[in-house]
Amino acid sequence: MATKTAKSKAPVMTNLKGQTLVCLRTLTEKNPSSLETYIKLGGYSALKRLVTEKVKATDVISEVKTSGLRGRGGAGFPTGLKWSFMPRYFDGVKYLVCNTDEGEPGTFKDRDIIRYNPHQLIEGMAIAAYTLGARVGYNYIHGEIWQDYDIFEAALHEAKAAGYLGENLFGTHFSFDLYAVHGYGAYICGEETALIESIEGKKGQPRFKPPFPASYGVFGKPTNVNNTESYASIPWIMQHGGQAFADLGVANSGGTKLFSVSGHVANPGNYEVKMGTPFTDLLDMAGGVWKGRKLKAVIPGGPSTAVLPASVIESATMDYDSLSKARSSLGAGSMIVMDDTTCMVKALHRLSYFFYEESCGQCTPCREGTGWVYRVIDRIVKGQGKMEDLDLLTDVSKNISGRTICALGEAAATPVLSFIKHFRAEFEYYIEHGKSMVDSKAEPN
Amino acid sequence: MLSPQSIEKIEYELTKYPANQRQAAVMSALRIVQTERGWLSQESITEVAQYLGMPEIAAMEVATFYNMYDLAPVGKYKVTVCTNISCMLRDSDEIVDHLKEKLGIGFNEITADGKFCLKEGECMGACGGGPLMIVNNHTMHEFLTPEKVDKILDELE
Numbered sequence A: 001m002a003t004k005t006a007k008s009k010a011p012v013m014t015n016l017k018g019q020t021l022v023c024l025r026t027l028t029e030k031n032p033s034s035l036e037t038y039i040k041l042g043g044y045s046a047l048k049r050l051v052t053e054k055v056k057a058t059d060v061i062s063e064v065k066t067s068g069l070r071g072r073g074g075a076g077f078p079t080g081l082k083w084s085f086m087p088r089y090f091d092g093v094k095y096l097v098c099n100t101d102e103g104e105p106g107t108f109k110d111r112d113i114i115r116y117n118p119h120q121l122i123e124g125m126a127i128a129a130y131t132l133g134a135r136v137g138y139n140y141i142h143g144e145i146w147q148d149y150d151i152f153e154a155a156l157h158e159a160k161a162a163g164y165l166g167e168n169l170f171g172t173h174f175s176f177d178l179y180a181v182h183g184y185g186a187y188i189c190g191e192e193t194a195l196i197e198s199i200e201g202k203k204g205q206p207r208f209k210p211p212f213p214a215s216y217g218v219f220g221k222p223t224n225v226n227n228t229e230s231y232a233s234i235p236w237i238m239q240h241g242g243q244a245f246a247d248l249g250v251a252n253s254g255g256t257k258l259f260s261v262s263g264h265v266a267n268p269g270n271y272e273v274k275m276g277t278p279f280t281d282l283l284d285m286a287g288g289v290w291k292g293r294k295l296k297a298v299i300p301g302g303p304s305t306a307v308l309p310a311s312v313i314e315s316a317t318m319d320y321d322s323l324s325k326a327r328s329s330l331g332a333g334s335m336i337v338m339d340d341t342t343c344m345v346k347a348l349h350r351l352s353y354f355f356y357e358e359s360c361g362q363c364t365p366c367r368e369g370t371g372w373v374y375r376v377i378d379r380i381v382k383g384q385g386k387m388e389d390l391d392l393l394t395d396v397s398k399n400i401s402g403r404t405i406c407a408l409g410e411a412a413a414t415p416v417l418s419f420i421k422h423f424r425a426e427f428e429y430y431i432e433h434g435k436s437m438v439d440s441k442a443e444p445n
Numbered sequence B: 001m002l003s004p005q006s007i008e009k010i011e012y013e014l015t016k017y018p019a020n021q022r023q024a025a026v027m028s029a030l031r032i033v034q035t036e037r038g039w040l041s042q043e044s045i046t047e048v049a050q051y052l053g054m055p056e057i058a059a060m061e062v063a064t065f066y067n068m069y070d071l072a073p074v075g076k077y078k079v080t081v082c083t084n085i086s087c088m089l090r091d092s093d094e095i096v097d098h099l100k101e102k103l104g105i106g107f108n109e110i111t112a113d114g115k116f117c118l119k120e121g122e123c124m125g126a127c128g129g130g131p132l133m134i135v136n137n138h139t140m141h142e143f144l145t146p147e148k149v150d151k152i153l154d155e156l157e
């Protein structure tokens, strides 16, 4: 296994104009994923300094708090605060978990971190392990991006051989083992307690909380779970200071953010920009709406965040506050762009199938509700809908929210409620005419 | 009987967990055995459970919960196409139609010669490269066009 090198065969994005690279900073180099490249850019120096100078955990945590870094997995919980929940003293092994399970449609940013800059994630996790006293870590990687899993695992062997992972690092008492593990096709395992169950070799059904992972995580031990991008931001923060990171962004949204831009743009891909970047700038970076068409709607943060019509998103900036003012959310930064040929009924049809298919089935409102919603939208799409169906959809969705073990229930309700709210006329047209309002307008490709 | 190659790989996965947590390796053990045998029969699952010293039913639960495990034969090449929203907006339907026509099968069917099976997949975490498909779980092909699909399939022995 150790003979493989961490090298991606995928074409590397070369158009970096307008981007501010923190998590993907190696993209400016020829061999972005290699250890030499990362070290050349100052990689592993922060880890070495903290460990050899025995910097206090509380100092690291306060630096992370200053940075304004908020969890990049979707919920935006302040990372420094989360770290302070881990018990300082514990008689036994504490664990660190990285969530690279991204499976929410439109989300593919963590993939680029593990394939183009794996060592920055490794260093970020090692710094977290040092700070939180974790002895062992796991990076749980989405099963379908297998080639990238191999790249990351190769990087782990490289880091170990170079003395950045393993026992007594830099000749100190600090030891940290980090392993790659994988999912195998279950969106729900992105939820942190389902992910923990999966690491333990079980089906991925979320646990009741509390207890939270900080007190009862992997194998029942204190565990800190963060998203890939959250950990990967840490080395930069420790190198340049929390304030410098905060200053890259805007109030309440420190740093840069990776946006996965997909759908109807000329150049889909990941773009790392400063928090607070105007939506229109980001859209331009992705080449604008493809085929010279007009923008219709955008899901700014992945399907668990509310869809916004063009007129609303066009005046927004990409940060937590602006998008919540627009009545949506930054989520994981998964921006799905839809042009004016998109049928919103069919788009919602596909999303509702997804949530129905991926519900783990533990909670009745989620299991039954997602199926019910799908069947109703399905009959609308088949031309058998009734006007009352729109209220029924709203009603069922509202009754899923807040009545479930995990946030998938709410995630499933959000698209239904926001699609109907903003595009009600389109749903009514479909029900009345038994066909889509846009099909007649759409030009052939 | 698990092959020596499979056992070696499973042993490597076991090094990632505490010695008393052998069950943790079940996800990878099932993946390893499936990759070698093409799919997971009831016997394969039993063998994995026995090797890891876990209840058979617990291994079965895992095999049925995660949808990349195949509990029935899938032909020599399983082609899974993502049809979720981002890929759909990039016209994954065209790719699906092309595959169905070229192979003469629908979703969850196997060609008469046993060479190909077609599956519909959920988001694969690579939406920027859509439309896309994976062959036998581990090889992803992105930015598909019907021509590119032809070329990929023609190169599979």
Ligand SMILES: Cc1cc2nc3c(=O)[nH]c(=O)nc-3n(C[C@H](O)[C@H](O)[C@H](O)COP(=O)(O)O)c2cc1C
Residues within 6 Å of the ligand: A070, A071, A072, A073, A074, A075, A076, A077, A082, A099, A100, A101, A102, A103, A104, A187, A188, A189, A190, A191, A192, A193, A225, A226, A227, A228, A230, A231, A406, A407, A408, A411
């Ligand atoms: C259904 C569901 C899916 C999720 N998927 C992911 C995911 O793919 N990646 C991720 O980092 N967090 C995901 N989360 C959020 C995690 O539960 C968790 O909050 C996160 O990993 C914490 O890391 P952060 O604080 O760094 O964001 C998901 C949550 C839910 C309810």
Ligand code: SF4
Residues within 6 Å of the ligand: A188, A205, A206, A358, A359, A360, A361, A362, A363, A364, A366, A367, A404, A405, A406, A407, A408, A409
């Ligand atoms: S809300 Fe849905 S996915 Fe989450 S635990 Fe309940 S049934 Fe499972």
Ligand code: FES
Residues within 6 Å of the ligand: A104, A105, A106, A107, B082, B083, B084, B085, B086, B087, B088, B122, B123, B124, B125, B126, B127, B130
């Ligand atoms: S929607 Fe197809 S890979 Fe994500």
